[in-house]
Amino acid sequence: MSTKVAVLGAGSWGTVVANMLVENGHDVTSWAYLDKDAREINDQHTNEHYMPGFRLNANLKATSDLAAAVEGAELILFVVPTNVVRSTAQQLLPILxxxxxxxxLGSLAKGLEKGSYMRISQVLDDVIPAENRQAVVVVSGPSHAEDVATKDLTALTAASTDLAAAQRVQAIFANDYFRLYTNADVIGVEMGAALKNVIAIGAGAAVGLGYGANTKAALITRGLAEISRLGVKMGxxxxxxxxxxxVGDLIVTATSEHSRNWRAGNQLGHGERLQDVLDNMGQVVEGVSTAKVxxxxxxxxxxxxxxxxxIYSVLYEDQPITNVIKGLMARDAKPEFEE
Known part of the structure; x- marks a missing residue:
């Protein structure tokens, strides 16, 4: 059964998700912030800035008019950077x-809001009242746009307190290479999705500094331990x-060159300045703002x-990475698993 879907955000992930849902047989409109991006998708069936060389399905429609994008949509997916989720939702509310x-409402963004420390689903709940939406579903997990574009086998989570809504999204996304599992733990899914970006910066930096597989394994494992500690504390x-x-999202983000967070860390490990890294990336590096939050x-x-x-001390206090690593290794000895 075809579903009318609006995908808000025409970056790499938004573009690939929108294209996949069209190929799944759904009526999809992509909302691009810039009119030139919408025109390119409609006229050339490409999005060269974000997905160079990737040919889009001719049935994918795009517009820079938010009201037109969401008209009649049964599912609206937020695939915009964390720092503009609130403003985008505020624009959407009067339309609804x-x-x-x-x-x-579906969230495919991964981060925590500055100042409020809210997860993305909380931001959507805060802006758009229950009477103007059915439910909020978070779609998250180990996925790079570049791999989904080539139809690499992919499994993610659809998390919601509304199981029926999660199952509906699960069915809309399902095909022979993309699979969703439902989960009721929205807090855990969103905290894992956001915090792994910080650890991925560290993993990239370690590789940039010349460290090997042992270091990578230690960073991922101990990184997961502290992600879990904060996540459990938050409920x-x-x-x-x-x-x-x-662990799934952490592994792919902390090991793949497709990850902007890993690439940013890698460049820092090679001695580049943070501002230069961000200026040259061309897309948002969510882990940088998430590290501060x-x-x-x-x-x-x-x-x-x-x-x-x-990682925060490197990004925001200008601490040398080598000194920071020495400091981590000099910490007091302790049990691996605390009571």
Whole structure:
């Protein structure tokens, strides 16, 4: 059964998801912030800035008019950077109020909002009242746009407190290479998705500094431990962090050159300045802003996150990476698993 879907955000992930859903047989409109990007998708069936060389399905429609993009949509997916989720939702609310449409809202963004420390689903809940939507579903897990574009076998999580809504999204996304599993632990799924970007910066930096597989394994494993500590403190189920949006997403983001967070860390490890790295990346590196939010949230909740703190000190306190690594290795000895 065809579903009318609006995909808000025409970056690499938004473009590939929109294209996949068209190929799944759905009526999809992509909302691009810039009119030139919408015109390119419609006229050339490409999005060269974000997905160079990738040919889009001719049935994918695009517009820079938000009202036109969401008209009649049963599912609206937010695939915009974390720092513009709130403003995008604020633009969407009066449209929904005027039309009376009550769609499922889906979040495919991965981050925590600065200042409020809110997860993306909380931002959507905060801006768009329950009377103007059906439910909020978070789609997250180990996925790079470049791999999904080539139809690499991919498994993610659809998390929601509304199981029926999660199952609806699960069915819309399902095909022979893309699979969703439902999960009720929205907190755990979103915390894992956001915090792994910080650890991925550290993993990239380690490789840039010349460290090998042992270091990578230690960073991923101990990084997962501190992600879990903060997540559980915020109300998550510990089991979620050994699932797709926990260890799964952490592995792919901390090991793949497709990851912007890994690439940013790698360039820092090679001695490049943070601002130069960000200026040359061409897309948002979510882990940089998340490191600051995680640093503040960990202090507020009294949660020990040494790797996150180390990465924060490199990004925001201009600490040399080599000194930071020495500091991590000089920490007091302790049991692997705490009571």
């Amino acid at each position: 109020q005027a039309t009376g449409n009550k769609p499922i 998550a189920d510990a089991q979620t962090f050994i699932g797709l949006s926990g 995680a640093h503040e949230l960990a202090a507020k909740e009294h949660v020990d996150m040494p790797i996150t703190e180390a």
